Amino acid sequence: MIVLVISLALFLVGLYAIITKRNMIKVAIGFSLMEYAVNFLLAIVGFRPGALPPILKAVEVGKVYADPLPQALVLTSIVIGLGVTAFLLALALRLYNRIGSFDLEEIQRLKG
DSSP states (O other), X not given: OHHHHHHHHHHHHHHHHHHHOOXXXXXXXXXXXXXXXXXXXXXXXXXXXXXXXXXOSSOOTTOOBOOSHHHHHHXXXXXXXXXXXXXHHHHHHHHHHHXXXXXXXXXXXXXX
């Protein structure tokens, strides 16, 4: 139960960073924190204490096996999160080169 609360707290810290921060780099860090929280939650959902790895030669009746699907989802999520983070940072650097600031309010003020 405590790991679910930790995952929720990490997600809320990332959400707080996205909503309240004006710096684009801090917003990108908030997105990354939210991604890590979801990955952590998926890894916890797939964990079973005392479970055998899901590498089967022959199925033994009465044994508990770990679910491999959350592990595959976490690996996929890591790759997608890396792409999103790279896109956000590339966007931030392009805007900084053009405008000279990471401040989102200043960028919105120049819109038009």
